[in-house]
Amino acid sequence: MDPRELISFAYASLKDRKLRSTLTILGLTIGPAVIVALVGAVQGFSDAIAGQFSKIGATTILVMPSARGFTISQKDVEALRSVAHVTDVIPFFSTTVAVKYGSTSKPVQLFAMDVSKLPKLAPGVTTAQGRLPSSYDLVGAVVGFNLANPKNPEERPFRLNQVISTTVPQSKGVQARSFLVVGTLERFGQGMFINPDDTIFVSLSAGQAILKTSYYSGVLVIASAPEHVNSVLDGIDAIYGDKVRVVAVSSVLAVINSVTQGVTMVLGTVASISVIVAFVGIMTTMFTAVVERTKEIGLLKALGFKDSDVTLLFLTEAALVGLIGGLIGSTGGIGLSYAIVAIMRGGVFGGQVRNNIRGLGGTSTEMGQGFATFDFSPVISPELVLQAILMSVVVGALAGLIPARRAAKLDPVVALRQE
Numbered sequence: 001m002d003p004r005e006l007i008s009f010a011y012a013s014l015k016d017r018k019l020r021s022t023l024t025i026l027g028l029t030i031g032p033a034v035i036v037a038l039v040g041a042v043q044g045f046s047d048a049i050a051g052q053f054s055k056i057g058a059t060t061i062l063v064m065p066s067a068r069g070f071t072i073s074q075k076d077v078e079a080l081r082s083v084a085h086v087t088d089v090i091p092f093f094s095t096t097v098a099v100k101y102g103s104t105s106k107p108v109q110l111f112a113m114d115v116s117k118l119p120k121l122a123p124g125v126t127t128a129q130g131r132l133p134s135s136y137d138l139v140g141a142v143v144g145f146n147l148a149n150p151k152n153p154e155e156r157p158f159r160l161n162q163v164i165s166t167t168v169p170q171s172k173g174v175q176a177r178s179f180l181v182v183g184t185l186e187r188f189g190q191g192m193f194i195n196p197d198d199t200i201f202v203s204l205s206a207g208q209a210i211l212k213t214s215y216y217s218g219v220l221v222i223a224s225a226p227e228h229v230n231s232v233l234d235g236i237d238a239i240y241g242d243k244v245r246v247v248a249v250s251s252v253l254a255v256i257n258s259v260t261q262g263v264t265m266v267l268g269t270v271a272s273i274s275v276i277v278a279f280v281g282i283m284t285t286m287f288t289a290v291v292e293r294t295k296e297i298g299l300l301k302a303l304g305f306k307d308s309d310v311t312l313l314f315l316t317e318a319a320l321v322g323l324i325g326g327l328i329g330s331t332g333g334i335g336l337s338y339a340i341v342a343i344m345r346g347g348v349f350g351g352q353v354r355n356n357i358r359g360l361g362g363t364s365t366e367m368g369q370g371f372a373t374f375d376f377s378p379v380i381s382p383e384l385v386l387q388a389i390l391m392s393v394v395v396g397a398l399a400g401l402i403p404a405r406r407a408a409k410l411d412p413v414v415a416l417r418q419e
Helices: 003-016 018-054 074-081 115-121 204-211 226-243 249-292 294-302 307-348 350-361 365-372 382-408 412-417
Strands: 060-065 086-101 104-112 127-130 140-143 163-170 173-185 199-202 218-223 244-248
Touching: 003 018, 003 307, 018 249, 018 307, 018 382, 060 226, 074 086, 074 218, 074 226, 086 115, 086 204, 104 163, 104 204, 115 199, 115 218, 163 204, 173 204, 199 204, 218 226, 226 244, 226 249, 244 249, 249 294, 249 307, 249 382, 294 307, 307 382
Parallel strands: 104 199, 140 173
Antiparallel strands: 060 218, 060 244, 086 104, 086 163, 086 218, 127 173, 140 199, 163 173
């Protein structure tokens, strides 16, 4: 038979049983809708996290003290530099300071380091205005994009050549210090260990002066290549053991990818249950159709239709149900994925991610703040939509196969006598 005639005949048969066909199609839409929505949302979340983490560089390793009473000094920096495949070691001080605005103050992350090495901490970061403070500059500071361009109109922006007053709690009171804004940064986004957009960067000497200590908050170790990261981790472990907390970007990314792949698989399996239900529903509908149309089948065979023609007619009808259900389900799944992402961005996962990052980065709440509200969108690839539609068509065709074969085997004489 001509394919167009097959489709026309199948569509006409579905129209004759509108209510039953509609319910069957609706039952089939659930599977592709859930699969597209969940896989798209989880993949978008995974890609966004991986993109944010990758900004810090795949060869970067964070080392911070973890054992009680253990501190990291310049001696440790030199020891880490001696580890094989280490190209650089960047010590830093990190704390939260209160920046005064007239009678009010705002908590801001202060990060002290060799600011000339900021591109290693945040690859791709650039200055919008001014310059980076030198290693021995005790008053110069460079501020992040959000501090120079606040979203809240009530907040005063940090301007170039502006003097900013900061205070930080100390064991013997409050330490006050003023800095001169010598540069501002372009927008960067959240990195793994720090958000440059919401941070004030000063020299290592300035950090030591304001914190009144020679012990670093931590160090960033740069491996020579991604394939040498594990070797460097083994070297650090050989020196310090459990005395330090070590976090490698590549290891975190590997864990994230593993977890999201597992979640995607589990969600896909759960969504497949609805496909099985739809399979049973289509088969039941097709068996009912064969019984109701026994006389019609007999007439078709009396007119010269072969068994294969009758089989093809019913398979086309079942596949058409799958195609319509797949199209509707996939379209609905795209919209549902954006709804799921809106819920995730609202904090369902954000709070947990923030707490995990907080555990990596010390006491400052600012270290993990960016991950609680970072923006991402579902990833709906054409391949995902096509696979969902194809799955629906295959399920429909398979569900209609047995009823179609039963219809083809009907004796035309017996079928014509059926009332």
